[in-house]
Amino acid sequence: MPTAPAIELRGLSRYFGERTALRDVSLTVPAGMTLAVLGRNGAGKSTLLRILASLLRPHSGDVTVFGEALPRRAFAVRAQVGLLAHEPLLYRELTARENLVYHARLHRVGTERVDEVLDAVEFQRRADDPVRTLSRGMVQRVAVCRAVLHRPSLLLLDEPRANLDPAASALVEPLIGRPSGTTRVLTSHDPRAALAEADMVLALKDGRIAYAGEPAGFSDTRLQDLYA
């Protein structure tokens, strides 16, 4: 029985007032693949991630995630999607553990999973400290825990390794890297690093597709043109 692609976009457009964030974007991402979304600041990368996370409605076009149409089936999609955004989405006055327990309860996940992810990123020692007392790198580790707490099938990773040193980056790799086995959509301030991780590339320029395909076909010249 054929399985639905992880992501299917058909003529997706999204505007913010007069400004076009995404225009006529079409793409299919099979399950298990890693899609690198590249483009300059304001190219529409974060908008695409927010639409896939069901936080933004598309203005035209069709979006499906694992066969579930957005925004109509947003409820079903939310259970399958984990978003690691620029903001950690954590309450500063709560401890790391309290934040994760809160999210676990929202997602109806057992609280033993909280210990599991905290162990995975070696954070048990500081887990009971308020988030406001943690360094940015530590907050990012907790944010990674939050994003994968409910074992999502699709990870939306917006600059996932921001603020992480190499050791911390290695710690989160099993959760959000290729070993996680999930379908991933990632953006990075370092396009070459994103390309190295990717099975597919979507390059956006002013909200339009500049390139969509395999990383091998995305030459250095195209990369330079994209960021020119």
Next chain:
Amino acid sequence: MRTAWVVLRKDLRVESRTLETLPAMILLALVTFVIFHFGLNRDTIDGQEAAGVLTVALLFSAMLGINRLFVAEREQGGFDAFLLAPVDRSAMMVAKAAGLFIYLTVLEVVAVPAFGLFLLGRSLGPPLAGLVLVLLLTNIAFAAIGTLVSGIAVNTRARDLIGPMLGLPLLVPALIGTARALGPLLAAGHATTSPPLKWLAILALYDLVFALLAYALFDFLLEE
């Protein structure tokens, strides 16, 4: 209801750590009583005058609470975090309204005895049951309308202005009901110990309408 309880418990925990809302609400009510005490230059007040003063003090404090209702969600990504979960969005409305209701009730536990001491100059004992009933109905009105307008205002640039601009006109009928229901209870000599049924019924009806309205509309307010 389970999700609403999860959000409410989180909100109460955050407030217990920051003490950013409730102490300010209590302080504002107490300061209002002090100003009226000296402004009116009277040892005691009673009847409709006392009801007006108590209602105004509660309104000031409630507006403070209403304005702060979604601050943590807005500033710390709480909305996105909530919207990413497969939960009924109305649960957040229920949680926020319940939180505001709790804050107002705690405020009144402190402020009403202080009001009796500063401005009434006598015990609130005999009409206490009626007073509690009126204030609980008033709190429901504040909670339902406050959550609705705060939800509307939170995603706008002029949120500090829009909250009161929308909330105050909507609250006026409820506050008239509160003041008119409280008046006889605060009359000198405790002439009556039960509030007028007409005003209680108006308050209860207003509560019901706005609670249903807020519940029905809140889902749309969380859209981007």
